[in-house]
Structure formats: C-alpha cells, structure tokens
Amino acid sequence: MSKNETSQSGEDVDEVQYDPASSRYDIFECPDCDNVVLALGRDEPPMSCHDEPMERVTDVEMSVKPPDVRQVLLEAFDLPKAGLDICLCVIGEGPVSANEVADSLGYDRSTITRYLNKLVDLGLLRQSELNREGGGVVNVYHSVDLERMRRETLIGFYVWAGEAASLIEDANLTKQNYLEENPDQELPDVFWDSFPDE
C-alpha cells in the first residue's frame, strides 16, 4: 500500500492506495466479466473464472481512507472497544470474576455482562452454566481457541464486506439503470429511495 499525505477533501488524513507489489492482500479480476475477488496470503490467483485464472488488478487509481480497527469492529460486528477489551481480557489466566474484569478495565459491571453475551453471539466466547451453591446458576465464559477466533473474525468480516460490496454494486446498477431509462433527467432521490433506511 502506498500513502498519500492529504485527502482530496483537504482533510489531514493519510490515504492509502492498493499497491500489488507490497500489499498484504491481493485483488484479482476476471478479464471477461465483472467478477472481482479479494485474497489474503496468496501469491497465485485463488480461483478461475471463465476457465481462466483470474488476473491481479494493477491499475487502481482510487485512494481510500485507511481503516481504524476500532471502527471496523464497531461497524462489522457492532463491537465497541469495550467488547474488544473484554475479549482480550479472556486471553489470559483465569478464572476471574466479572467484577474483577470490570474493575481492571474501568467499565460498569452491566457493561461486562452485556458484551460477554455479545461475544458469545459472535462466536468468540462460549458460555456454560454451573449450579450455584444455594440455588440458581453461575454463567461462565470460555475463550475459544485463537485459531477459531481468527477464522470467525475473518470470515465474519468477509460477510460484512460482501454485504457492503453488494450495496456499492446495487448503487452503481441503480444509477446506471435510471440513466438509461431517463436520459434527459438528473439522477433524483430514486437513488437513495432504493436503499431502505436502517
């Protein structure tokens, strides 16, 4: 990745541009269709399209704002920094109580419980119930192994990235279709109307 010091909008942000020679990832495309794939840790094309190996993209002009890991986790997994802190806290020596985690991280106890359950939903922790002496249950949260955590987060992010890529493609097709049907008019609100509000 190469860096530009200033964005076009004038903000003092380092932008990055895809550089096939140095990037930690590769982008391949089919020369015969619109198929584009992202590959990590591969020197060779990961797949074929139209019975031919896909070709490495080399002519990218667009620069992008480099992602911030906190924003990525928040956007893709709805996991704020507190959730990541808790996740990292589990990678250590246990058992520890939720109160100890809250005290050591400086979060409310309710925040710890909320994100422990969130991490279970994401598949990054496993939950078990133990009988409490005197009645009721005690919840325990186990860390999954690091290899599984790596796979879950990477595939989870790819799902999110696929959804985002589909939205961008939908936007381009909506624009293209509208202009074809209404060559004499400006692109109106129909563009945004095609995307439902969250």
Next chain:
Amino acid sequence: MNRRTTLEHLARMTDAEREETTTIETLVAALDTDKRAVEIHLTGLDACELARIDPDGTVRVTITGEEFLELDTEEAIIVDSGPPCSEK
C-alpha cells in the same frame, strides 16, 4: 502456581457436599508456596463463587467450583455470577 492450581488443590483437600473444610495454612503447605499468594487466589476464587472462605478462616471448594473443574478446560474463563438469589 496460579488460581486454577489453587482451586484444584483445594478441591482435593475439601468437599462441597459434605462441607469439609481445610485451613489456609494446610493449603499453603500442600502448594508449597507463599501464604499471601494463596490468600489472593482464594479471595479471587471466593469472588467467583468457586471457593468459600468461612468466617473462622477455613476454606473449601463450592459445588460451583467442583462443576467448574469438571468442565476440564484449561481455557481462561470469566465467571459472571450476578447477585445471589436472595438479592434478586
């Protein structure tokens, strides 16, 4: 010697159902380590409801602690016990 090792030794020396206890000194001798370190681990295990420190200074594993060890996992664990039933 870590918190889990302390619990494992405590579970061998005591019994939750029969409420058999031991003294901290006996546990320290069994672990052959520093008393202060054992006390810190026991306080942490008590907070997790995996061990119980009685007012007379004796200690024992709890039913929860025995079930915890039966999970047979070396993975780090967070115990979220919530308030006792009487406080809910």
